[in-house]
Amino acid sequence: METCEICGTGAIRERCVACGRRVCTEHLWVQVGVCVECGEKEADALLEVLKEKGAVQFGEFTLASGRVSDYYVDMKAALTDPKALRLVADRIAPYAAEAEKLAGVELGAVPLVVAVALATGKGYLIVRKAQKAHGTKRGFEGALAPGETVLFIEDVTTTGGTLRTGIEGLREAGAVVQRAVVVVDREEGASENLAEAGVVLTPLLRARDLRA
Numbered sequence: 001m002e003t004c005e006i007c008g009t010g011a012i013r014e015r016c017v018a019c020g021r022r023v024c025t026e027h028l029w030v031q032v033g034v035c036v037e038c039g040e041k042e043a044d045a046l047l048e049v050l051k052e053k054g055a056v057q058f059g060e061f062t063l064a065s066g067r068v069s070d071y072y073v074d075m076k077a078a079l080t081d082p083k084a085l086r087l088v089a090d091r092i093a094p095y096a097a098e099a100e101k102l103a104g105v106e107l108g109a110v111p112l113v114v115a116v117a118l119a120t121g122k123g124y125l126i127v128r129k130a131q132k133a134h135g136t137k138r139g140f141e142g143a144l145a146p147g148e149t150v151l152f153i154e155d156v157t158t159t160g161g162t163l164r165t166g167i168e169g170l171r172e173a174g175a176v177v178q179r180a181v182v183v184v185d186r187e188e189g190a191s192e193n194l195a196e197a198g199v200v201l202t203p204l205l206r207a208r209d210l211r212a
């Protein structure tokens with residue numbers, strides 16, 4: 001039996017689209033079709049750009065919650081730069097193949113959703129943050145047919161509360177949502193929160209990937 005070119009033991013699942021090596025399930029990033037080593041290289045290259053644009057900073061930061069963190073993420077610093085925006089959009093674009101529409105919750109995800117729409121030709125929806133006392137106002141902008149599959153895109157996730165509310169709102173309008181892609185997941189519960197709602201959260205970078 002032929003075996004994985006990384007570990008030498010696993011049964012071959014697929015060829016890495018980046019380096020061409022044939023790897024096992026454990027050493028493949030299934031969704032994007034690259035091996036774990038190529039995936040890590042891509043993550044490093046992305047992190048470099050985010051650091052360069054000041055979107056990821058290291059030091060001592062007091063978060064809005066009052067908690068102290070040793071890193072700070074502000075994706076607006078990167079997503080207002082066309083080069084960085086394009087890089088991030090290109091990383092997300094392969095996931096759009098599995099959906100008919102894209103969606104993002106205002107405001108942070110909007111430039112990203114638009115950039116991925118331009119890169120893939122898929123239509124998109126802008127989901128409003130939950131509002132009180134505006135009962136007649138629709139919760140989103142854009143055209144959605146019942147049963148359409150929608151890929152959610154987000155800039156940063158912490159607990160995932162805002163994203164989950166946005167997804168549930170769009171589901172009420174008939175959307176089928178199975179995945180959300182986020183640029184940086186702070187790994188503070190978002191993945192578990194979305195899993196509870198039956199949504200897979202796919203981060204391009206996780207808190208553990210962030211290094212000074």
Ligand SMILES: [Zn+2]
Pocket residue numbers: 004005006007008009010023024025026027
């Ligand atoms: Zn392997």
Ligand SMILES: [Zn+2]
Pocket residue numbers: 016017018019020021034035036037038039
């Ligand atoms: Zn590879």
